[in-house]
Amino acid sequence: MKPSHNTTQDSEVKSMNYSKLKLIVVVVFASILLSACGTLPSSSWPGVSVTPKGDFVYVADAASVFKVDATNGSLAWRYPVKADASKQYYAAPELSDSLVIVGDYGNSPSLLSTETKKFSLIGLDSMTGAEKWTNTDAKGQWVASPLIVGNMVIAPSADGTLYALSPSDGKVVWKFSANAAFWAKPVSDGELVYVPSMDHFLYAVNLSSGTLAWKVDLGASGVYGLAVGDDGTIYLSTLGSEVLAIKSDGRSILWRFKTKGSVWAVPVLKDGVVYIGDANNKVYAITASNGQSKWEVDAPGPVLCAPAMTSNGLIFASETGQVFLMDFNGKLGWNKTINGKLYSSPVVAGQQVVVGVTGGDKNVLLVAYDFTGKDSWTFTVPQ
């Protein structure tokens, strides 16, 4: 009987060990799965910029920033050379002659990190892509592109602070705080910096000192940038599905134009007309002086980005992958389809329009057409 009893115990011990092993495997798998579905991955659409000459395109997407030759779509350099998963770049790079500034969306800290996330604003050498400086003062993501104006870099952070930095070393010159995140790129007339915040206010801040000149309540969050007319009138869209015109001194809102769907882009201004698309497949032309509708036409899909301006008309991109020309009277021209989603505003580079693609087929990140809609080149994320 004894041997039999021992055998029973042995088998029970084996069985327990097996169960223990199974449980550990299950727990490990469960933690991996839960972590995967639980982590809030940093994600957005590619940010695309073009040099004033139109010879190079810069695109920030996920863990990399690429400099691409606008004539043929070939890669000039990539930053960082070896991708760092803890950093994500989506804001369109800001360019000067020698500097490219990129901001980091951040990512989850490492497993046992005892620090909070760090969000870097990085100055790169435009020729080589080498790091010139890094600023890690911000406690929030760099959703918006910074602005280089004069001898200053104006960088709006999602931590609700507008940072003014020295372009030579990235050191903070002054800070201005709002009550919520900045997601929009500022503009400046050389004296004031204008920037909308998610806290529903448009702020005008003195460029030299960072002090508040004035602020105006927009009634909803200012998610995207703004356009400034020749007379100083400021045009912008808000999350309240409105386009607003604001007097240059900030004392009054000149008009509000209600769109049918939500608007997600900076309005484009040309010859006294404001152009903008919405999420309800509409494109609007609004008279800049009085906010009256000039025309309203159907688009092939939801328009969530600003159009690129050409002499023949406006080139829009829709969320559903269509790139189309619309003349200044609202008449549709050529229409091309890209396999992917289009949230990034198309940019004009020389005689081409370049579109950033989100979730592009076969890792296509940029697609270029000439102004007649003929394919020029594509840029694929190098493996």
Added chain:
Amino acid sequence: MDIWTILILQPFTNVLLFIYSVVGNFGIAIILFTIIIRLLTHPLMVKQIKSAGAMQELQSNPKWKEIQVKYKNDKEKLAQEQMKLQKELGVNPFASCLPLLIQFPIIIGLYQTLQQAIVTSPLQLLSLTRHIYPGFLNVANIIPIDSRFLWMDLGQPERLFIQGLPFGIPTMAIIVMVTTWMQSRLMQPPADPNNSQANMLGGMMNIYMPLLMGYLGLTLASGISLYFITSNLIGIGQYAMLGKVNWNNLNPFYKPQPVAAVKGGVKASKPIADSSPKETRSLPESSSKPALTHKSNGSGAAKAKKANMTKPVKSGSSKFK
């Protein structure tokens, strides 16, 4: 939009944001939302607890033990006899699983809702606005969601920085770990000497679950940690209200006396085959129909008396409800 989004994610998101629009504090909104969801699923939890209790009682039933011994070499027959007995006593083995299964999508939905509501990028905001019912909530009024609560940003993993300390303390992760441990300890059923594997698994879950949840609390947004903590505390409260909590379990030095050992005078380590026949043979025929019903609130002592067990359950077992 898929069915999951329409039935779970969208309604949850709208309710959470509605609460936020009323109270104006996202931390409080998460706590209230968690409480509402837990209250709505309370009947399911009660049913699950009762069914689990009935299953547990069934396993200490002499007839159950008898057939286990009798058909230990014939798995098919054993299963048949077990099913027969379950039917006879009106115990449905799936009755304890079903309410738990129904709660799962709700818990996952709640988790995803929090993820969706804590927006940190335009793409996430775009997604959120598309899930808000038009006419129910005004996006312009809700956004931006102020994700600050106490010392935390609910959209970021939490670390508490104290002056003089060179590192941040992950307080929320620690609280998540402690409350998870408390919940699993308090809800732990009494040790069953006839099922050492189950006891071992229970003990291991008490170690691994808090570690897993603590890891999630360490790496995920602190809004999720706030949900975990609230959910754990409500869970403990619900169990306490149902009289199913054994506070002695929180004392790591407390050694509970196994129920069945008291009931049957059997040593916990002794194999079933050695002990059960003796125990069951002493039972009269009347014990074949013990008072085991769903309506009972699970007093092991009362059941044992009704089942004419060889020894009545004493003070030790009364702690295990």
